[in-house]
Amino acid sequence: DAGITQSPRHKVTETGTPVTLRCHQTENHRYMYWYRQDPGHGLRLIHYSYGVKDTDKGEVSDGYSVSRSKTEDFLLTLESATSSQTSVYFCAIRSGGGYEQYFGPGTRLTVT
């Protein structure tokens, strides 16, 4: 257990509404990541952070923004949710001693 929590765990929202997902870690890890998982695609990187206020895009960043105002929290925002953003979202941290990543429990988001 790498001390990662995600909230909410489940959410149903309507097309066009804004949505924010939260990832919280308790162990002061510098690197944090957001991935999405869809059938047939495995997990794909959306955005990542390498420190407070330091973020960068991943493979599938269109339609998403992120923020990291303090070490322990990494927020993922869908400014205007679309049905194609229905997915399971996972947050991850990189362990301080190396490159290994650990994942949170996931958030299942349904956009109707």
Next chain:
Amino acid sequence: GIQVEQSPPDLILQEGANSTLRCNFSDSVNNLQWFHQNPWGQLINLFYIPSGTKQNGRLSATTVATERYSLLYISSSQTTDSGVYFCAVANPGTASKLTFGTGTRLQVTL
């Protein structure tokens, strides 16, 4: 970007059987991880193995970095081994951004 291929895509085993899962990747890596996603969706770390061999109980893994592949061995399989096994890799100097394969779905039957 780096490509990751896993085989086989699906596998059905009887309890007690052994299996080998393969992960091929297209470029040099400084991170290779194997994960088990259980039926509840949780991603469980199995191995961090950018090179060499490791063992943990009934599971072992080998990565031959020079030939760009990794193998996950499951011996004496149990029903609790069912789920999806993912291989994920990262290139050096890329902030450890993981690229995942599409997984091997394993079903262990009684």
